[in-house]
Structure formats: structure tokens, C-alpha cells
Amino acid sequence: MxxxxxxxxxxxxxxxxxxxGIEELNTPLPRWWLWTLYLTxxxxxxxxxxxxxxxxxxxxTSGVLGWSTRANVATDITAHEAKNxxxxxxxxxxxxxxxxxxxDLNRYAKARxxxxxxxxxxxxxxxxAAGAKGYPNLLDDxxxxxxxxxxxxxxxxxxxxxxxxxxxxxxQMPAFGEMLSKGEVAAVVEHVVSLSNTxxxxxxxxxxxxxxxxxxxxxxxxxxxxxxxxxxxxxxxxIWLYGGDKASLTDTVVxxxxxxxxxxxxxxxEADVRAVAAYVHALGGGE
Numbered sequence: 001m002x003x004x005x006x007x008x009x010x011x012x013x014x015x016x017x018x019x020x021g022i023e024e025l026n027t028p029l030p031r032w033w034l035w036t037l038y039l040t041x042x043x044x045x046x047x048x049x050x051x052x053x054x055x056x057x058x059x060x061t062s063g064v065l066g067w068s069t070r071a072n073v074a075t076d077i078t079a080h081e082a083k084n085x086x087x088x089x090x091x092x093x094x095x096x097x098x099x100x101x102x103x104d105l106n107r108y109a110k111a112r113x114x115x116x117x118x119x120x121x122x123x124x125x126x127x128x129a130a131g132a133k134g135y136p137n138l139l140d141d142x143x144x145x146x147x148x149x150x151x152x153x154x155x156x157x158x159x160x161x162x163x164x165x166x167x168x169x170x171x172q173m174p175a176f177g178e179m180l181s182k183g184e185v186a187a188v189v190e191h192v193v194s195l196s197n198t199x200x201x202x203x204x205x206x207x208x209x210x211x212x213x214x215x216x217x218x219x220x221x222x223x224x225x226x227x228x229x230x231x232x233x234x235x236x237x238x239i240w241l242y243g244g245d246k247a248s249l250t251d252t253v254v255x256x257x258x259x260x261x262x263x264x265x266x267x268x269x270e271a272d273v274r275a276v277a278a279y280v281h282a283l284g285g286g287e
Contacts, residue, residue, distance in 0.1 A: 005023075007023065007025055010025065012025045012026065012027060013025075013026045014026055048061070048063075049063065049064060050063050050064055050065045050067075051063040051065060051067055052067070052068065084108070087104075087105060087108045088271050090102075090105050091105060091108070091109055091271050091274055091275065092270055092271060092274070094274070096149040096150050096153050096274060096277065096278070097148065097149050097150055099149060099278055100149075100278075100281075100282075106278065106282075108275075109274065109275045109278035109279070110275075110278055110279050110282050112271070112272070112275035112279075113272075113274075113275035113276040113277070113278050113279025113280070114279050116268065116272045116275055116276040116279070117129070117276050117279050117280070120264065120267070120268070120276075121276065124261075125137075125138055129280070129283050133241075133242060133243060134241060134242055134257075134259055135241075135259075136241060137239075137285075138280050138283050138285060139283050139284045139285050140239065140284075140285045141285045141286075141287060142233075142234065142237060142239040142285070143228065143285070143287070144226075144228065144231045144232075144233055145160075145169050145228055145231055146228050146287075147281070147285055147286055147287035148286075148287050149277060149278065149281045149286065152277045152280050152281050152286065153273065153274060153277035154169075155169060155261070156264050156265070156273050156276055156277050156280070157263065157264065157265035157273050158263050158265060159260075159261040159262050159263035159264065160231075160259065160260060160261040161258060161259065161260045161261070162260050162261065162262055162263050164262070164263050164266060165263035165265065165266065168263055169231060170231075171219075171230050171231035171232065172256070172258065173219070173252075173256040173257060173258075174256060175254065175255050175256040176188075176215065176253050176254060176256070177253070177254030177255060179215070180211065180215070180253075184208075184211045185250060185253050185254060186204065186208075186250070187204050187205070187207040187208035187211050188208040188211040188212050188215070188216065188253060189208065189246055189249045189250050189253055190204040190205040190207075190208045190246075191204075191205045191206075191207075191208030191209045191211070191212050192208070192212070192224065192235050192249055192253075193205070193244075193246065193249065194208075195223070195224040195235050195236040196235070196236055196237065196238035196244070197238075198238065198244075212224070219232040220232050220233070220234075220235055223236065224236045241257075241259075242257055264276075
């Protein structure tokens with residue numbers, strides 16, 4: 001017989017706990033709720049035995065069933081690649097410059113290339129490929145190294161100014177702050193501004209033209225239209241990678257720029273390199 005008291009209002013036995021005269025009723029949980037709890041515990045233990053579950057030092061327990069989400073994904077990828085094997089073979093054998101003439105293959109290449117771009121290129125060039133300061137806009141036709149399909153493919157494959165690929169595109173602008181006086185820097189910046197027909201000081205730009213001819217024209221050309229063979233940008237089109245205001249141009253002249261792009265040929269499959277080149281070419285700026 002229990003020694004616990006019963007609540008005189010409800011007739012329910014108390015737990016014996018009391019706080020400032022308030023006693024706790026000993027109301028048991030419903031049987032169905034307890035059995036549900038016990039069953040979920042049993043199910044949970046069984047699940048952790050059957051499937052990957054417990055984190056270990058270098059991985060997780062694999063489970064007695066050997067089930068793996070990674071294996072499932074790999075199986076799906078293999079099946080997908082098998083369905084597209086003929087298209088991949090054709091893409092690998094295609095002449096990139098004539099690829100757009102093959103409507104079906106070009107459509108596949110652009111679809112595949114779009115997925116590659118979103119996974120590997122959008123972090124720098126933007127999800128819409130419009131670029132940002134220091135990262136080229138791939139939608140226009142202002143190309144440092146050429147906008148033909150083969151040019152884009154080469155750039156994707158080898159990258160720019162990286163140390164991983166001996167065939168990376170490479171150019172280097174000197175830091176003219178170490179060679180020119182502040183007055184000469186200001187003058188050549190004024191001349192560069194004048195090339196794109198924006199507001200400028202004609203007298204200062206005239207002085208800067210001589211500085212430009214002696215120091216910059218060898219790469220950018222006498223009229224500042226650039227040289228794709230050297231990766232020297234066109235300074236006359238008012239399209240700027242690092243900004244076209246006088247402060248940004250001064251910073252460029254004084255300190256130079258040295259943007260780097262990875263060599264994707266070492267990271268992507270051959271089909272992916274070709275596909276993303278086709279995708280970029282088709283964005284609107286391909287030549």
C-alpha cells in the first residue's frame with residue numbers, strides 16, 4: 001500500500017514533492033505514448049546499426065546494409081554519362097570553331113557547360129557571368145586574349161598567370177610608380193582618360209601622351225587599342241576591369257595589376273573544358 005498522499009480535489013496520488021505547499025500530482029503518461037516512445041528508441045537503434053550513422057575519426061560507421069548516398073549519386077552519374085556517351089564522344093572530336101553549326105551537339109555542350117560554369121566559374125564571374133571588379137564580364141565582346149571559341153577554350157584550359165600550368169596566358173604590367181614621377185603618372189592617367197572621350201584636361205593629357213608613347217604604347221598600341229597577343233587591354237573603349245575613374249587608373253599605373261585565373265584543364269574533364277568554353281562563347285560576347 002502506498003504511503004503517498006492523495007490530492008483531495010482530484011483523488012490523484014501525489015509524488016511527495018512539495019513547493020511552498022504546492023504538491024505535484026503523480027499523473028502517469030498514457031500507455032500508448034510510452035509504447036510509441038519505446039518503439040522509436042528500438043527503431044533508432046536498428047537504424048544506426050543498418051545505415052551509416054555514428055561519426056568516427058575519419059568517417060562514419062558504414063552500417064550492415066552498406067548503403068551510401070555517395071554510391072547512389074555515383075551510380076546516377078554513371079547512368080547519365082552512359083546515356084550521353086555518343087554526344088561526349090562527338091564533343092571530344094569536334095572542331096570547336098565549327099561547333100555552333102551542329103545544333104544538337106552545340107545545345108548539349110551549352111547545357112553541360114552551363115552546369116560546369118555554375119559549379120566552378122560563377123564564384124568569380126558571377127552567376128550571370130557579368131563579372132565584377134577584377135573579374136572580367138563574359139557577356140560583352142571586350143576580350144583580353146581573344147573571343148573566338150578556340151581562344152576561350154585555351155584560356156579555360158590553361159588559365160592566366162597561374163603557377164600550375166606552364167602554358168598559362170601570361171602578361172605583366174610594370175608598376176610605373178617606381179619609374180615615373182607623380183606628375184608623369186597624373187599626366188599619363190589624364191591621357192588614358194582622354195582616349196575614351198570622357199571629360200579631361202587637354203593640356204595635362206597632351207603631356208601624358210608623350211609619357212604614354214615612351215612607356216605604354218609598346219603594349220597598348222600607339223592609340224591605346226590594346227594587343228590581344230600580349231593580353232594588353234584596349235584603353236579606348238571605356239570598358240574597365242579595375243575601374244576607369246582617375247583614382248582607379250592612378251592605382252593601376254602606380255601599382256600595376258596581376259589577376260590570376262586557375263588552369264581548369266587540370267581540374268575538369270576534357271569534355272567539361274570544351275563544354276564550358278562553348279557556354280561562355282554563347283553568352284553573347286563570343287566572336
